[in-house]
Amino acid sequence: MCGVAGYIGGRAAYPLLVEALQRMEYRGYDSAGVAVIQKGRFALRKAPGRVEALSRAVGAGRDTAGTAGIAHTRWATHGAPTEANAHPHLDCSGRVAVIHNGIIENFAQIKKRLAKRHRFRSETDSEVIAHLLEDRWGDDLLAALASLRSTLKGQYAVVAAHAERPDTILMIRSGPPLLVGLGDGETFLASDLAALLPHTPRIVTLEDGDGGWITRTGCALVDRTGRPVRRAVQTIRWEAEKAEKGGHPHYMLKEILEQPETLLAAFTDRLSVQTGEASFSEPGVEQLLAGPIDRVVLAACGTAWHASLVARYWIEDFARLAASAELASELRYARPVLDRRTLVVAVSQSGETADTLACVRLARAKGARILAVVNVQGSTLSREADAAVWMRAGLEIGVAATKTYLAQLAALFLMALRLGRARRTLPPARARQLAREASALSGQVAEAFTLRPEIQRLARRFVRERCANFMFVGRGVNFPTALEGALKLKEITYRHAEGYGAGEMKHGPLALVDPHLGVIAVCMKGEDLYDKTLSNLEEIRTRGARLVVVTNASDFPAAPGDVVLGVKSRNPETSPFVATVPLQLLAYELAAALRCDIDKPRNLAKSVTVE
Numbered sequence: 001m002c003g004v005a006g007y008i009g010g011r012a013a014y015p016l017l018v019e020a021l022q023r024m025e026y027r028g029y030d031s032a033g034v035a036v037i038q039k040g041r042f043a044l045r046k047a048p049g050r051v052e053a054l055s056r057a058v059g060a061g062r063d064t065a066g067t068a069g070i071a072h073t074r075w076a077t078h079g080a081p082t083e084a085n086a087h088p089h090l091d092c093s094g095r096v097a098v099i100h101n102g103i104i105e106n107f108a109q110i111k112k113r114l115a116k117r118h119r120f121r122s123e124t125d126s127e128v129i130a131h132l133l134e135d136r137w138g139d140d141l142l143a144a145l146a147s148l149r150s151t152l153k154g155q156y157a158v159v160a161a162h163a164e165r166p167d168t169i170l171m172i173r174s175g176p177p178l179l180v181g182l183g184d185g186e187t188f189l190a191s192d193l194a195a196l197l198p199h200t201p202r203i204v205t206l207e208d209g210d211g212g213w214i215t216r217t218g219c220a221l222v223d224r225t226g227r228p229v230r231r232a233v234q235t236i237r238w239e240a241e242k243a244e245k246g247g248h249p250h251y252m253l254k255e256i257l258e259q260p261e262t263l264l265a266a267f268t269d270r271l272s273v274q275t276g277e278a279s280f281s282e283p284g285v286e287q288l289l290a291g292p293i294d295r296v297v298l299a300a301c302g303t304a305w306h307a308s309l310v311a312r313y314w315i316e317d318f319a320r321l322a323a324s325a326e327l328a329s330e331l332r333y334a335r336p337v338l339d340r341r342t343l344v345v346a347v348s349q350s351g352e353t354a355d356t357l358a359c360v361r362l363a364r365a366k367g368a369r370i371l372a373v374v375n376v377q378g379s380t381l382s383r384e385a386d387a388a389v390w391m392r393a394g395l396e397i398g399v400a401a402t403k404t405y406l407a408q409l410a411a412l413f414l415m416a417l418r419l420g421r422a423r424r425t426l427p428p429a430r431a432r433q434l435a436r437e438a439s440a441l442s443g444q445v446a447e448a449f450t451l452r453p454e455i456q457r458l459a460r461r462f463v464r465e466r467c468a469n470f471m472f473v474g475r476g477v478n479f480p481t482a483l484e485g486a487l488k489l490k491e492i493t494y495r496h497a498e499g500y501g502a503g504e505m506k507h508g509p510l511a512l513v514d515p516h517l518g519v520i521a522v523c524m525k526g527e528d529l530y531d532k533t534l535s536n537l538e539e540i541r542t543r544g545a546r547l548v549v550v551t552n553a554s555d556f557p558a559a560p561g562d563v564v565l566g567v568k569s570r571n572p573e574t575s576p577f578v579a580t581v582p583l584q585l586l587a588y589e590l591a592a593a594l595r596c597d598i599d600k601p602r603n604l605a606k607s608v609t610v611e
């Protein structure tokens with residue numbers, strides 16, 4: 001949610017900063033802006049819309065010479081996505097430029113106080129920071145940081161530059177991430193590793209509350225009390241090919257097609273087909289899972305919540321432990337009963353989702369143990385949890401999560417298996433059978449790709465028939481699959497889609513059914529609920545709907561007009577992995593047929609660092 005970048009070094013800052021914004025654009029794409037220091041003043045360029053619009057407006061980098069600067073790509077919170085509201089924001093003198101990721105909750109009071117002496121040009125909460133620094137940026141940078149810390153309330157990653165001090169870029173973090181990349185005679189700063197790693201593997205992650213500055217030769221940091229601190233320099237390998245589309249028209253398609261590989265990576269060296277045992281080598285995970293646990297509470301948002309919903313079934317089934325999957329945005333404001341014997345599992349691709357982090361802090365205050373299931377190593381969640389299981393999905397760039405969903409499912413499946421074996425509630429023979437199925441998933445997912453031509457035809461039909469409303473239904477472990485199918489479709493096609501438990505249709509949604517409603521059902525043979533789901537589908541057909549059915553049943557009783565998308569899955573417990581894939585492809589192909597902006601759907605961002 002907003003990407004910030006900074007650079008000081010010997011090279012031209014403008015192209016480096018624009019490239020950094022492009023690599024972080026999935027954090028928000030309402031507007032973009034760059035401020036480069038040029039002989040005591042800023043060359044400031046801003047444009048509403050994508051980074052590409054900024055590049056077009058600036059042309060070949062005209063009048064942007066300079067070797068230090070800051071840049072921002074915005075996901076609008078306060079103020080419409082206009083040029084005036086685009087960052088960087090300047091103070092009245094034009095000497096201080098500020099970029100910000102987060103929300104300043106007390107900006108209205110600050111603005112009121114400053115309005116007498118300062119001229120505001122935007123409607124944003126962020127502009128107050130530039131005016132605060134105008135009064136404070138003297139020789140004592142520590143005092144400037146301390147005053148920001150004591151004045152600003154909310155979540156912020158703030159980066160600021162002074163036109164007359166091209167040797168220093170100021171930064172402070174309270175919430176959203178900030179990372180420094182140490183180069184050779186040059187230093188980079190960004191919200192995301194993706195913007196730093198193409199230039200340097202040497203990364204310093206600011207801890208929450210840290211502030212400081214970068215110079216050409218490195219960074220200086222103080223903690224939240226103003227005490228100088230050193231944070232470890234990590235060396236992180238960059239998989240350049242993961243950041244490219246690899247010949248595919250969109251990152252989303254590339255990431256869908258990477259899923260067989262994602263599953264292999266998730267299970268390798270963690271699962272034994274011979275013994276049915278799962279194990280984790282990440283520090284502290286085994287101890288947490290073997291500890292005294294009465295209950296598991298999973299907390300997550302969006303797609304990660306859907307994975308948590310599936311995991312709830314697995315944990316209760318394999319480990320006979322009470323489990324619930326909670327929306328982090330709700331749980332954080334509820335009064336949950338959590339104690340030392342509750343294992344809180346926080347699931348997050350980015351590890352930076354504000355609501356999920358708030359749940360972790362709430363759980364910690366109540367004495368619960370916290371296990372993170374996370375993709376981004378070094379993220380706030382991975383550092384705040386008692387232990388972290390890595391999703392091993394690699395970089396995901398498409399805003400709509402695909403391969404990270406399957407990676408979350410895989411990590412949670414292993415966790416449930418481990419809990420089941422540790423508690424002796426999962427007999428060895430069943431554990432071996434589940435492990436065998438898990439090891440076959442990669443191939444089953446790859447086979448599901450052969451459905452693509454059929455799904456393309458289906459997408460074209462939906463466009464031809466102007467189908468504007470969709471209902472996804474499933475039961476049991478595939479109820480969350482239906483929710484995820486609906487989420488993917490609405491995210492990237494902007495068509496109305498709902499996910500429902502098939503058994504719930506008669507409690508309201510059946511009223512929506514007519515021949516114009518697109519109904520997509522997941523109906524897997526082997527599930528206890530297979531026959532029940534067939535009856536639910538018949539009730540839908542009777543009301544005039546034509547169905548699209550994802551099923552593993554070779555003898556599925558299709559009616560005329562049904563489209564059957566056959567998948568291979570021998571086992572009900574692992575069927576969500578496979579059943580999800582045709583739904584991802586359907587959302588993708590429909591969005592492609594509708595010419596939607598698949599990798600950057602409107603109004604969304606990949607990493608949601610504000611409430």
Ligand code: G6P
Pocket residue numbers: 301302303304347348349350351352353356399400401604605606607608
């Ligand atoms: C945003 C993304 C979703 C993601 C959700 C949770 O809404 O667009 O794809 O599922 O945040 O993100 P997390 O990083 O915590 O998994």
